[in-house]
Amino acid sequence: MKFNVKLNSASTIEEIxxxxxxxxxxxxxxxxxxxxxxxxxPENLREMLFMAITDFEPNEAAKIILTYKLSENLNEGQIDQISNEMLLDKISEEYPEIGLHYDLFNINQLLFKAFNGKFPNAKATKVEFELTSADNSKEEITKEIVLKSLNNGLSESNLIKRLFSDQMSTEKRFDEAEDIIWKLDKKDESNYTILTSDYWLNKDELIAEEFDADFELAEKDEEE
Structure with missing residues (x-):
């Protein structure tokens, strides 16, 4: 697959x-x-929630939100552990199950704002770009295609390139792309926006404004 990639903007954000x-x-x-x-x-709900949250100790407040959002993914012991660890570390970047990073980021940032900085301040990256097929490909644009397309425009220090070098540069399947990119929005036929963690992609690691991408995807029968 061949694409021309044009980066329109990249920004660091603290809230989704x-x-x-x-x-x-x-x-x-x-x-x-x-x-x-x-x-x-409705316009007062957020302020009232912050007041209610701060009536609790930070780890207890965290436990309530974690249970509300992630009780189907985490057991009570895991929630207890995370509620304490997230006061010291960016759990939304360090937790081994990257499929939970998006929810953990949003939970962390709600607590960060409610407690005026007692929790670490995690960050996300928003990238707006144009992706144009150079070989008339009709393939639906997926998160995997987006990451492979960005490969030539990323610095060598980028974590995705370092941890997933084969997936980024060969036809090897890149299943982790579904969790690395939190959101992929299509604005029109060629313009897209992605949201991901600053941990995976810092805006300063996008070192080219326009570049070409040339890669192969795994055969369909290999994916089944």
């Missing part, structure tokens, strides 16, 4: 818009024993 919904805030307020949470005006 629309991850937390009003109904999440109401349910969390109830879990923090805040009275009549369902009567609070």
């Amino acid at each position: 818009e629309n991850y937390w919904k009003d109904e999440d805030f109401v349910k969390l307020l109830e879990l923090y024993s805040f009275p009549e949470a369902d009567t609070i005006k």
Whole structure:
């Protein structure tokens, strides 16, 4: 597959818009024993939640949110451990199951803002780019294709290139791409936006504004 890649912008962000919904805030307020949470005006929910959160010790507050969001993925012992560790370390970058990094990032940042910095400040990267096929490929653009396409525009120090060099530069399947890229949004036929962790991709590691990508994907029968 051959593409021309043109980077339009790359920025560091500390919060993912629309991850937390009003109904999440109401349910969390109830879990923090805040009275009549369902009567609070939507524009006041976040402020009230921060007040409710800080009535608890940081690790206890973390445990409540972790249980609310990740009880189907983590057991009680894991939640206890993470609730303590995330006060010291960026668990959203270090936790071995990268499929949980997106949720852990958003949980961490909510606690970071509520407790005015008692939790580490994790960061994310937003990249807007144009991806144009140079060989008339009709393949649907996936997270794997996006990462392989970015390979030639990334510095050699980039963590994805260092940990997944074969997946980035050969036809080897890159299943981890689904978790490394948190969100892939298509704006039109050739313009896309991705969100990922600053841990995986710092905006300064994008060292070229326009470049070509040439790679192969694993055969379909190999994926089944």
